[in-house]
Amino acid sequence: MRKKVVLLPCSGIGKAYGEMGRQAIYELIEDFGTEEVTTTCLARLMIEDPDTKDLVQGNTVITVDGCAKDCARKNVEFTGKAVDRALRVIDIFKDNRALKPEGILKLGEPGFKLVHMLAQKLKEEVEQARGKGKGDA
Amino acid sequence: MLDQFKQVKVGVIPCNGEEICEGTLTRFACRKVLDLLRPHDTVTLCLPLFISGDKGEQNFAKTFPTITVDGCEKRCSQKSTERLSGRPRHAIVVSELLKERSLQPPRSRRTLEEKDQAAIDLVAEEIAKKVDEILKNG
Amino acid sequence: MGNDFLEVTHDKFVFRVRKDYLYHPEECWAKEENGLIIIGVTDFLQKTVGDVAFLELPEAGAELAREGEAGTMETIKTSVMLISPVGGIIKEVNGGLDENPQLINTDPYGEGWLFKIVPGDWEGDKKFLLDAQTYFPKMEAKIREEMAKK
Numbered sequence: 001m002r003k004k005v006v007l008l009p010c011s012g013i014g015k016a017y018g019e020m021g022r023q024a025i026y027e028l029i030e031d032f033g034t035e036e037v038t039t040t041c042l043a044r045l046m047i048e049d050p051d052t053k054d055l056v057q058g059n060t061v062i063t064v065d066g067c068a069k070d071c072a073r074k075n076v077e078f079t080g081k082a083v084d085r086a087l088r089v090i091d092i093f094k095d096n097r098a099l100k101p102e103g104i105l106k107l108g109e110p111g112f113k114l115v116h117m118l119a120q121k122l123k124e125e126v127e128q129a130r131g132k133g134k135g136d137a
Numbered sequence: 138m139l140d141q142f143k144q145v146k147v148g149v150i151p152c153n154g155e156e157i158c159e160g161t162l163t164r165f166a167c168r169k170v171l172d173l174l175r176p177h178d179t180v181t182l183c184l185p186l187f188i189s190g191d192k193g194e195q196n197f198a199k200t201f202p203t204i205t206v207d208g209c210e211k212r213c214s215q216k217s218t219e220r221l222s223g224r225p226r227h228a229i230v231v232s233e234l235l236k237e238r239s240l241q242p243p244r245s246r247r248t249l250e251e252k253d254q255a256a257i258d259l260v261a262e263e264i265a266k267k268v269d270e271i272l273k274n275g
Numbered sequence: 276m277g278n279d280f281l282e283v284t285h286d287k288f289v290f291r292v293r294k295d296y297l298y299h300p301e302e303c304w305a306k307e308e309n310g311l312i313i314i315g316v317t318d319f320l321q322k323t324v325g326d327v328a329f330l331e332l333p334e335a336g337a338e339l340a341r342e343g344e345a346g347t348m349e350t351i352k353t354s355v356m357l358i359s360p361v362g363g364i365i366k367e368v369n370g371g372l373d374e375n376p377q378l379i380n381t382d383p384y385g386e387g388w389l390f391k392i393v394p395g396d397w398e399g400d401k402k403f404l405l406d407a408q409t410y411f412p413k414m415e416a417k418i419r420e421e422m423a424k425k
Binding site: 015016017067068090093094097100101 | 325326328329349351352375377380381
């Protein structure tokens with residue numbers, strides 16, 4: 001059975017980056033469908049929820065962090081799982097300087113433009129991860 | 138030299154869960170409390186940062202009272218807070234709160250609709266009420 | 276590490292001031308090392324403006340006046356004009372910031388340094404700077420102001 005790709009955002013509430021990462025992942029899941037690409041609660045992984053642990057351990061993991069604190073990546077690695085790819089939302093902003101989200105949760109049009117670009121970048125990462133044979137069990 | 142400003146604030150720790158729509162609801166409700174309802178009395182603690190070992194987040198939770206806001210009965214925020222900093226003063230579970238008040242959860246985890254505002258308001262008011270109780274009773 | 280800094284905690288944020296540096300009220304610091312002056316921004320500034328996404332700094336060889344413009348720093352929230360607290364000629368710019376400008380956020384007094392300058396008149400310029408003990412209460416006052424704005 002082909003491995004899934006599990007996308008894990010940091011989902012922080014203090015900065016717009018958290019919401020952007022989350023929204024990009026939701027956009028991608030709608031494109032791909034949840035049989036191929038999915039997400040789960042980072043916090044569930046950290047309380048050692050068995051189903052969540054199995055999902056993460058057994059599949060390809062891409063983390064999407066808001067900033068250099070890299071919470072999603074660190075939290076996953078803390079469970080003993082090496083992430084397959086680690087992205088930072090701020091890197092999308094760096095390539096699109098004129099676009100600034102309007103709020104922390106209500107991103108507005110410029111914020112959602114960044115979200116869409118991040119989703120496209122994520123899509124490339126997912127396809128690369130699957131294309132390198134990591135998709136096969 | 139370590140000094141602290143003396144005002145007591147309450148740390149609000151939402152689960153921010155991605156998997157279900159109640160996780161999205163926790164984010165909006167908590168931001169409403171932080172930005173509108175109790176801006177001078179509350180601080181949000183970022184759960185992923187908290188879990189990853191950030192000393193600022195963990196020390197705050199050890200020093201000041203906290204309220205955890207979980208989307209579902211898994212109680213990730215509550216359990217993490219108990220493990221890392223001690224028992225929260227109040228633990229809210231959004232799915233249970235909505236059921237008690239006969240409110241439907243949002244349909245989408247990605248976007249909340251206008252009709253979901255009632256649920257956001259309910260959760261936010263509940264958090265604000267708990268903040269007031271903590272500050273009144275010490 | 277605890278002996279190197281003056282600290283104050285507000286809410287969940289710990290604001291730090293390096294004891295052996297000198298400070299300018301425009302939230303930059305200066306530290307003499309082997310005849311050069313290392314320049315950076317304060318912990319208070321980086322916390323206030325957020326994660327640094329873009330940084331434009333003068334090149335090595337550029338001449339700066341005391342309190343003259345020394346580039347810009349941009350975050351998702353705001354754009355900040357940087358000044359040099361010391362006049363002189365830039366000897367070296369922190370190349371590590373090209374790839375990772377967020378070093379300014381994670382280590383503002385260490386790896387997040389901006390540039391090193393050959394000072395024109397260090398003895399004269401440093402009279403305009405504040406030691407840590409003098410800067411610290413000014414920073415605290417700014418913190419209170421920021422919090423009151425909320």
